[in-house]
Amino acid sequence: MVQIDRMLLDDIGGNPVKIVAEILRQNSGISLPIPLEEIAKAAGIVSIEYRALDGCEGMLVTDENKREGIIAVRERPVEGRMRFTLGHELGHFLNPWHKKPGGEFLCSTDDLKKTGDKQRDDNFRMESEANTFAAEILIPRQELAKDLRRLKGADMDHIVTLSKRYNTSKEMMARRYIDFQDDTAAIIFSRNGRIIYVHKHQYFPGLCVWSDNPVPPGSLTSQYKGDEGTSSNWAEHPADTWLSSTRYESVHEQVLRQQDGFMMTLLTLGDKKDEEEESLVKSWGKKF
Numbered sequence: 001m002v003q004i005d006r007m008l009l010d011d012i013g014g015n016p017v018k019i020v021a022e023i024l025r026q027n028s029g030i031s032l033p034i035p036l037e038e039i040a041k042a043a044g045i046v047s048i049e050y051r052a053l054d055g056c057e058g059m060l061v062t063d064e065n066k067r068e069g070i071i072a073v074r075e076r077p078v079e080g081r082m083r084f085t086l087g088h089e090l091g092h093f094l095n096p097w098h099k100k101p102g103g104e105f106l107c108s109t110d111d112l113k114k115t116g117d118k119q120r121d122d123n124f125r126m127e128s129e130a131n132t133f134a135a136e137i138l139i140p141r142q143e144l145a146k147d148l149r150r151l152k153g154a155d156m157d158h159i160v161t162l163s164k165r166y167n168t169s170k171e172m173m174a175r176r177y178i179d180f181q182d183d184t185a186a187i188i189f190s191r192n193g194r195i196i197y198v199h200k201h202q203y204f205p206g207l208c209v210w211s212d213n214p215v216p217p218g219s220l221t222s223q224y225k226g227d228e229g230t231s232s233n234w235a236e237h238p239a240d241t242w243l244s245s246t247r248y249e250s251v252h253e254q255v256l257r258q259q260d261g262f263m264m265t266l267l268t269l270g271d272k273k274d275e276e277e278e279s280l281v282k283s284w285g286k287k288f
């Protein structure tokens, strides 16, 4: 049974990663998928409703001291998406620094995409922190690290399997998978042949694609006709199919077709070019 000691939790401060770490420390035997509703109720959420919400994705109403609260989640066909919204609202509730007039948090679809906090206003920072909380609690980093050590090497099928194990959307698992994967990789989300956005590992080199532009014509993504829900085999392409960097011989690409024209593309790096050859190319470049 989940138990939350709010006194200890409130001493942690406002860092969402540390708040989640304390929740998991207090519930060390917790099993996967994370029982998010149980955690919310143990923390003081007295009611969770799933219903049609007009103009927002999630809502939290709480008293001034945040001892109790109610959460409403917009009903969506994908359970993982509703779990993320619930995690986001719980992130506001358990963060002592998150305050709104009347204790009412109304969070839009855009709010649930906000990341990073540098040079942004307080509202942006709160939304971003609530998203970090949701990602951390649904896919705890220590658990994911254990799974990644077991699975070894980037592969789309791992993302699909892990999204079921943690009961999250594939998109969210893909982002987390990239962040914690040893094998430097990137994931591209596209729909009907146009890039939506890219999420890459911090050491993955620059790409030569942009949001709202077509996927590269030579790529597997541009021509893949496989079944929905089935991962492709890996394909190897010249690096400049996807990369702006000239330091690699090639790039490896794997695709997953999803519903409604959505595609996920996983990229990993081929061999690095011989540095001597690279510097020779550079010096020639200077001469001519």
Ligand SMILES: [Zn+2]
Binding pocket: 088, 089, 092, 105, 106, 107, 108, 111, 126, 127, 130
């Ligand atoms: Zn919010």
